[in-house]
Amino acid sequence: MSTFLVFKPYPMRIGQKIFIESGPRRGDWEVIDLSDRKVNLRCPFSGREVEWDRFCYLVEEGSGDWPHPE
Numbered sequence: 001m002s003t004f005l006v007f008k009p010y011p012m013r014i015g016q017k018i019f020i021e022s023g024p025r026r027g028d029w030e031v032i033d034l035s036d037r038k039v040n041l042r043c044p045f046s047g048r049e050v051e052w053d054r055f056c057y058l059v060e061e062g063s064g065d066w067p068h069p070e
Contacts (some may be wrong), residue, residue: 007057012039017066025052028067 012018016031018041032049033040042049044067 009054010057012054017044019062019066019068025055 012031012034014031014034018029018031020026020029028044029041030044031039032042034054037054038051039054040049040051
């Protein structure tokens with residue numbers, strides 16, 4: 001028997017506010033559009049909008065100030 005990890009894509013919804021903890025996409029984003037394969041996000045600081053392949057996996061749910069204080 002082996003031990004393994006199971007990753008499951010998070011079922012995001014339009015309007016959700018997310019925080020990506022690390023990597024090149026790090027920071028606060030708002031989900032503005034979704035398709036089966038893509039997610040469109042907007043930065044609450046710059047207003048920059050991006051479209052990426054769906055990638056998010058839930059690590060933990062949190063509450064508090066959003067956007068995060070710089």
